[in-house]
Amino acid sequence: MSSVASRWATPRPIPLLTAMECYDCDTEARTDTSAIGVCDRCGLLTCQDHSFVVPAGVLVANGLGRTLSPLPARRVVRRTCRAAETAR
Ligand SMILES: [Zn+2]
Numbered sequence: 001m002s003s004v005a006s007r008w009a010t011p012r013p014i015p016l017l018t019a020m021e022c023y024d025c026d027t028e029a030r031t032d033t034s035a036i037g038v039c040d041r042c043g044l045l046t047c048q049d050h051s052f053v054v055p056a057g058v059l060v061a062n063g064l065g066r067t068l069s070p071l072p073a074r075r076v077v078r079r080t081c082r083a084a085e086t087a088r
């Protein structure tokens, strides 16, 4: 076996995953929460307290075009991003 092949064949330990922390909790030095998802707008991790889960329209195929699905999907958005989305 060549050295390249043996290097590829060497099993590596899978790193232990640690709990993912909410960005806003991290800035507030809170450690009692864990992330529930990724903000659909900014991509930061967010927790239940710092986010909203809101309905999201989905376009589906309809003939040669597309139409809005009768059922909403959902998306998670951090409070900061939701405030920006709904500001007038
Ligand atoms: Zn949080």
Ligand SMILES: [Zn+2]
Pocket (backbone or CB within 6 Å): 039, 040, 041, 042, 043, 044, 077, 078, 080, 081
């Ligand atoms: Zn965001």
